[in-house]
Amino acid sequence: MATYIPDIPQGQQQINQTTNGIQGNFQYIYDLININHVPFNTLDDFGKHTFINYVQQTVPPTTNTTEMAMFTMLSLTTGKLELFARYPNNGAIIQLTGSNGQLNSDVPGGTYLAGYNPDGYQYGAGFWQYFPGGGFMLFGTISTAYTGVGNGSTITAKFPIANDIPTFSQTPFNIQIMNGNGNPAGSSDSFGFYSSSVVDTTKFTIYNQPKSSGWSANWMVIGV
């Protein structure tokens, strides 16, 4: 590959001194435009983008009052490179990408705060997904056969964490708990119904009513 020489030709140079440099510059320009772009001499599409490679940024780009920007940098929540957008006038930065499945500890690198079965509750398969406008959804299942977790009981469940699972930076906005029981366990178990509260960035509570013992629930949390 030629070396681009931006300071040729100089006034004191003869043309035979600058021919190679000028040709090298033209070649280098052609090679560079070929990266990510439709090259010169292409009917209709020259100058457009074929695709875009984003080189990792360590600081977000600045934006003026009449533009937005897209870029990639290391996500503080997923620990991986993700795509971001920035609003005009050095405005808000939102993470556009990031998703994964299977929060099980079977996933390489995936572990819970205190192991797979930290509190006597079984944390089942789950997933997470970033929203294109910022924020993300985390969802999964939880179940237990623990006899002390029966009718009218309360448990505190932990959001799973691993290297690539996003963590909440503030108390999540919304949680939905749904009955995961196939059938009530007995005549006194009418619905296996739940209520819930988000306690903080790491855990939430589930109030079990009126399943007498052994139950499961599907949960879904939204936050940032």
Add this chain to the structure above:
Amino acid sequence: MPSPIFTYSANVPQSSQYIRATQQPILNNFQAISEFVNVNHVGFTNSTDYGKHNFTSFPFQVTDPNTGPVEMAIYCKETPGGTNAAEIFYRYPNNGDVIQLTNNNSLSNYSLLAQNGYAILTDSNVGIIWGRADGLNVGGTSQNDVTLPAGISTSNAYGLYTPIGSFSSSQLMYLMTGSASGTTFRLTQNTSGSQVNGPSVYWMFIGSIQLP
């Protein structure tokens, strides 16, 4: 962004020109090209990533760009009626559908709800809107009509509700039901004479969401 230092001349050299007359504009062109490439791109001096992008800046577009049958486009335009001054959009091939990609999830203009927001998914009309309803009526078969934030409506959306709070074994909780109807929905408590728990609910709709 600063203005360019060098002026690009697209019509040099001319056959009638002496070399000494074209040296300066050719020099300026090479410098202008390098200066131009350094905007948004990895420049010539990086032998590994030259030509790739550091980031892409999208100046506001007044009209949606045209797309051919084998291409899509991504761009930015103003959204004066929205939460933010502008958003990023993409357009499907052959001048197809225009879809809004970004939206900053923040709503704060609704007195009944706290912790409310929305997220648009991969289609401009498919999304999730969520919130919290407090101070609900309790007892009997109390009905609570909740109005969505101004300008937001739902259609063909599925509602989810989770009561907030705790209870003891003597305080039975019953199902709450809700129904979506444009800009409002209804929460109904069926207490059947038993004490209900906590007059607050997390609600959520998933489906067709229309934003302001």
